[in-house]
Amino acid sequence: MKSNRIKGGRGLVGGVAAAALVAGIAGVAHAGAISNTTPTPKDYANTAASNSTWILGAKNYDNNRYVDIGEITPDNVSKLKPVWTFQVSDNGPIEAAPVIWNGTAYITSAHDHVYAVDVKTGKLKWQFSDNPHVISFAANRGVTLLDGKAYLATLDGHLIALNATTGKKVFDKVEVSDTANSFYTMQPLPYTNPKTGKTVLLLGISNGDWGGIGTIQAINPTTGKVEWKYETIPGPGQKGNKSWSGDSWKRGGGAVWTMMALNPKTGMLYANAGNPQPDFNGPARKGANLYSDSLLAINISGAKPKMVWAHQFIPHDTHDWDPVMPPILFNGKVNGQEMPLVADGDKAGNFWLLNSQTGQVVNHLAVSMQYHLNLPPSLKGNVACPNTNGGVEYNGGSYDPKTNMIYLPSSNECGFWRSTKKVVYIAGQFYLGGAFPKFVGPNTGQFNAIDVNTGVFAWRDNSKLPMAGGALSTSTGVVFTGLENGDFNAYDATSGKKLWSYDTGSPIIAPPVAFTQGNTEYVAVASGQAGNQMLPTMPKTNKGTMLTMFALAK
Amino acid sequence: MSATGFARSLIIAGAAFAALALPCAHAAAPTSDKARAAAVLANIRSAVSTIMTAENDATNGPARYKTAAHRAINLLVGNKDEAYDAAAGLPGDPAGAIGEVNTLLDRRASPPFVPMLHGVLVNLQSSVASLQDATNARGLGAYEVDVSQALQTLAMAEGRPGAHDVFGGMLGAMANTGLGVPSGAPVENGCAAPRAPGYGMSQGWLVWRAVKLGSTPIATGGAAMVRKEGSMLVLYTPVAAMVQHLCAAKATHHAASQAMIRPAAAPVAKAPAARLIRVSATSSDGAVSYTMAQATAGKAVYSAHCASCHGANLQGVAAPAIAGKDFLTTATKNGYSASILNTIVTQNMPFNDPGSLKPAEYADVMAYLMASNCFPAGKTAFPTDPGSDFGTVKLSTPLHPAGTPDKFGVCAVK
Numbered sequence: 020m021k022s023n024r025i026k027g028g029r030g031l032v033g034g035v036a037a038a039a040l041v042a043g044i045a046g047v048a049h050a051g052a053i054s055n056t057t058p059t060p061k062d063y064a065n066t067a068a069s070n071s072t073w074i075l076g077a078k079n080y081d082n083n084r085y086v087d088i089g090e091i092t093p094d095n096v097s098k099l100k101p102v103w104t105f106q107v108s109d110n111g112p113i114e115a116a117p118v119i120w121n122g123t124a125y126i127t128s129a130h131d132h133v134y135a136v137d138v139k140t141g142k143l144k145w146q147f148s149d150n151p152h153v154i155s156f157a158a159n160r161g162v163t164l165l166d167g168k169a170y171l172a173t174l175d176g177h178l179i180a181l182n183a184t185t186g187k188k189v190f191d192k193v194e195v196s197d198t199a200n201s202f203y204t205m206q207p208l209p210y211t212n213p214k215t216g217k218t219v220l221l222l223g224i225s226n227g228d229w230g231g232i233g234t235i236q237a238i239n240p241t242t243g244k245v246e247w248k249y250e251t252i253p254g255p256g257q258k259g260n261k262s263w264s265g266d267s268w269k270r271g272g273g274a275v276w277t278m279m280a281l282n283p284k285t286g287m288l289y290a291n292a293g294n295p296q297p298d299f300n301g302p303a304r305k306g307a308n309l310y311s312d313s314l315l316a317i318n319i320s321g322a323k324p325k326m327v328w329a330h331q332f333i334p335h336d337t338h339d340w341d342p343v344m345p346p347i348l349f350n351g352k353v354n355g356q357e358m359p360l361v362a363d364g365d366k367a368g369n370f371w372l373l374n375s376q377t378g379q380v381v382n383h384l385a386v387s388m389q390y391h392l393n394l395p396p397s398l399k400g401n402v403a404c405p406n407t408n409g410g411v412e413y414n415g416g417s418y419d420p421k422t423n424m425i426y427l428p429s430s431n432e433c434g435f436w437r438s439t440k441k442v443v444y445i446a447g448q449f450y451l452g453g454a455f456p457k458f459v460g461p462n463t464g465q466f467n468a469i470d471v472n473t474g475v476f477a478w479r480d481n482s483k484l485p486m487a488g489g490a491l492s493t494s495t496g497v498v499f500t501g502l503e504n505g506d507f508n509a510y511d512a513t514s515g516k517k518l519w520s521y522d523t524g525s526p527i528i529a530p531p532v533a534f535t536q537g538n539t540e541y542v543a544v545a546s547g548q549a550g551n552q553m554l555p556t557m558p559k560t561n562k563g564t565m566l567t568m569f570a571l572a573k
Numbered sequence: 574m575s576a577t578g579f580a581r582s583l584i585i586a587g588a589a590f591a592a593l594a595l596p597c598a599h600a601a602a603p604t605s606d607k608a609r610a611a612a613v614l615a616n617i618r619s620a621v622s623t624i625m626t627a628e629n630d631a632t633n634g635p636a637r638y639k640t641a642a643h644r645a646i647n648l649l650v651g652n653k654d655e656a657y658d659a660a661a662g663l664p665g666d667p668a669g670a671i672g673e674v675n676t677l678l679d680r681r682a683s684p685p686f687v688p689m690l691h692g693v694l695v696n697l698q699s700s701v702a703s704l705q706d707a708t709n710a711r712g713l714g715a716y717e718v719d720v721s722q723a724l725q726t727l728a729m730a731e732g733r734p735g736a737h738d739v740f741g742g743m744l745g746a747m748a749n750t751g752l753g754v755p756s757g758a759p760v761e762n763g764c765a766a767p768r769a770p771g772y773g774m775s776q777g778w779l780v781w782r783a784v785k786l787g788s789t790p791i792a793t794g795g796a797a798m799v800r801k802e803g804s805m806l807v808l809y810t811p812v813a814a815m816v817q818h819l820c821a822a823k824a825t826h827h828a829a830s831q832a833m834i835r836p837a838a839a840p841v842a843k844a845p846a847a848r849l850i851r852v853s854a855t856s857s858d859g860a861v862s863y864t865m866a867q868a869t870a871g872k873a874v875y876s877a878h879c880a881s882c883h884g885a886n887l888q889g890v891a892a893p894a895i896a897g898k899d900f901l902t903t904a905t906k907n908g909y910s911a912s913i914l915n916t917i918v919t920q921n922m923p924f925n926d927p928g929s930l931k932p933a934e935y936a937d938v939m940a941y942l943m944a945s946n947c948f949p950a951g952k953t954a955f956p957t958d959p960g961s962d963f964g965t966v967k968l969s970t971p972l973h974p975a976g977t978p979d980k981f982g983v984c985a986v987k
Contacts, residue, residue: 111890129891152903153893199907254681265675265694303698398702437928439920440702441695441726443739446907448917454927550891553881553925 055121057164057183060211060218064283073119073532076161076206080281082345084417085492086533090540092495096509097519099569103141107564112550115160116532126566129157131173138536145186151175154202154447156551161206165240172203172222192243199446200229208279219246227274227293230450235275249324251292251310259309267304272296273311277413278345286320289361294341297442299396300452307334312341314363328378332365337395339407340367344415351423351471353381362425364411382474386467388431396436396453406432406456414489414530422512424477425469426498430485433459462554466500468515478515487552489530501527501544524562528552542569609673610752614743616670617731620645638716642707649701671697684777689746692739696730734795737812748795749812753779764820767807778816782808861911861964863940863955868986871941874934878923887945888981896945897982904968911964915939932957947974947984
């Protein structure tokens with residue numbers, strides 16, 4: 020792929036021209052019809068090569084959060100200064116990276132508010148404030164820009180399309196079948212089938228602790244119609260159904276709620292299916308409980324989705340230790356040999372490296388403190404680590420192809436777990452068969468650099484608080500991550516030396532982004548409330564929810 | 574129906590509606606839904622009688638009690654489960670009550686018996702857990718406590734024909750759904766009036782059973798209403814009123830021409846009106862009670878342990894709203910009662926440290942939530958250990974709020 024490091028950025032003309040060159044007729048049609056308001060399918064296919072945009076939650080379909088920039092280096096990163104901060108009026112945690120396109124940053128907040136902000140000035144262009152009914156944790160992981168619209172999947176199961184220029188609602192449709200227990204937190208993932216040219220938005224439903232079963236939907240972005248859906252828990256007669264006692268599969272969980280990875284050329288979708296439920300009551304669902312706690316490779320290029328392989332990380336999980344890290348697709352060297360790989364992580368504190376074509380385990384590394392992994396919660400209760408918020412969290416990490424390293428925050432938390440004799444489904448409530456664990460002992464974290472070649476740590480940086488802020492790596496050898504004490508840090512990618520730190524004043528549980536706009540390279544991160552990462556040991560003062568935009572002092 | 578018509582009809586509750594053919598011991602695995610349902614009931618009843626036989630037996634050692642508990646477990650779990658104890662023998666069918674219930678439920682479709690059978694399943698699983706405790710009990714006293722718990726949940730699994738929700742149990746399922754229809758029996762449209770002896774069904778519900786008069790003795794147990802219609806005795810099930818309501822609504826909607834079971838003037842059971850949470854001095858009859866002193870104390874507990882996620886104004890930050898319009902709309906939609914809310918709060922909250930508050934603090938927080946939702950305070954405190962009758966009235970927006978709701982529908986607590 021040719022470098023897109025055009026000083027001066029991709030203006031209107033540049034964007035159209037580039038799209039037309041590589042996209043052919045389809046690209047021209049898209050670009051011509053709606054100018055440069057929103058990205059075309061070709062722009063999505065080329066996200067990895069563009070350093071002036073950030074349109075998918077983890078940068079690109081590979082989820083590697085790696086950006087090719089030139090200005091910010093280990094030598095000058097200490098000169099990063101805030102250019103502006105944008106205060107978010109919605110009261111809640113931000114877990115998402117902003118979407119950056121054509122000079123605008125689209126910030127989404129906990130309760131499905133969207134703020135379109137000018138990248139250079141931090142001035143608000145428009146704001147959309149949804150008021151969804153919240154079933155549980157309020158979170159939104161970003162809008163998707165397509166066909167002149169900004170698509171927002173909401174906490175009450177709606178897909179809302181906004182005019183990307185004005186923020187006015189174009190359509191609003193309920194897409195889930197059971198609004199009592201199903202909601203969206205995911206950024207819709209656009210997929211254009213190269214054979215048919217048809218685009219769908221892929222959405223997983225967050226219903227995995229509320230008595231639903233894991234579902235991926237493909238939604239027509241024009242009509243809002245669900246074209247197909249794929250369930251992660253097999254029904255009667257399907258392979259894997261026998262891994263559930265009785266009809267426990269019916270409310271078996273396996274929710275797909277974190278970012279998926281995609282190879283847009285082959286149509287291979289990599290989706291994490293969440294924990295089985297009732298979460299803490301194993302006897303109610305005897306068996307391995309396929310395909311909960313699994314990474315699924317699904318071919319979606321045909322008329323119907325088809326599973327190619329699945330790897331279950333934790334059979335019969337009784338601790339809500341699902342894999343939630345956005346899986347990272349890459350070709351990397353393992354023991355000196357180049358391999359097609361997919362990296363994943365779970366809340367039990369395991370880091371996994373699989374062959375992305377076969378699903379075979381290539382490497383497994385514990386990145387958090389683990390204790391009593393095979394002890395199920397009892398009626399009287401017992402201690403096991405990590406806690407349900409521990410291990411590797413929903414923002415995952417970053418892969419740097421230059422260092423062949425994965426940069427991954429992780430948490431050490433222990434819990435006291437209890438199960439119950441009875442477990443009853445109550446619509447709209449947790450379906451747990453026990454209780455979320457109490458904290459036991461100190462809660463800490465670390466930032467891990469994992470050498471893919473050797474399979475062990477290259478370096479680690481310890482933190483007094485858990486870490487869930489994702490990571491960002493740059494071609495210049497700088498790695499960024501945010502901490503729950505509010506610090507935004509930069510490290511040397513190879514040595515792990517801390518190069519820079521800035522206190523945003525509020526806990527960071529959102530991943531950072533970097534991009535070029537005009538002649539300037541920017542780095543941005545959101546901070547605010549800690550949400551379900553909240554701990555008594557966090558700083559007592561909180562400067563509120565905001566996005567801070569950084570650039571080198573000139 | 575006229576007043577005299579009503580007087581003529583018999584209101585009967587109690588035993589099962591359908592005549593039950595109980596399978597004998599060591600029966601072959603049942604094949605039809607109906608036979609499976611009967612097998613579940615038989616296994617439950619055998620488990621109860623096994624325990625009671627041991628209870629009523631004069632004995633001088635724990636072995637006999639514990640064997641009875643093991644035998645009861647075997648009846649419930651079948652011979653494939655790890656809880657099965659080969660030494661105690663298999664007195665029932667190989668799948669056990671739980672296996673049969675699982676088979677009945679394990680389908681993509683959701684017939685109307687599903688909620689009832691889920692109730693059965695939960696109670697059976699709970700019974701097994703209690704019986705396993707009983708087999709490990711040290712001393713007769715501890716055994717009795719565990720076995721009492723098991724008998725209580727077994728009784729709930731057996732259920733009652735008058736209920737057709739999760740509390741209906743097996744009897745409710747067999748009295749109100751197709752599970753009560755013998756295989757091969759004539760089935761008619763349950764939305765229409767009976768014309769010939771048989772079973773009236775609609776959307777999986779059993780509406781009525783018509784029997785020719787003057788034949789054999791007729792078992793009427795479990796029927797909500799029995800009427801003589803022409804030359805037939807018609808036994809209406811407890812669910813009949815509700816299903817006829819659905820039939821009528823459907824007929825209106827589709828302008829169907831088929832004859833309805835009753836003319837328009839006939840009393841069709843109204844959907845239960847949303848009831849206010851009533852303040853009661855005795856807190857019986859499903860009502861909720863709390864004192865304003867509790868609510869005030871609960872406000873401080875809430876500020877310390879709940880407000881960071883649910884917000885100072887109870888409208889939610891990272892967690893959902895728990896008072897006012899948004900909350901009560903969902904509570905109504907999902908059928909929450911104060912009792913369910915209490916279970917959620919005491920079992921799952923605070924999210925990061927569930928069960929960490931003292932019982933009195935939980936009661937205070939519940940009182941604060943009741944007051945914030947504008948339900949009136951009374952003289953009796955919100956209990957620290959609510960019984961099964963407490964707070965079963967469904968939550969809904971109070972028609973006469975106690976206090977002045979703000980724009981969110983929340984009443985301020987001082």
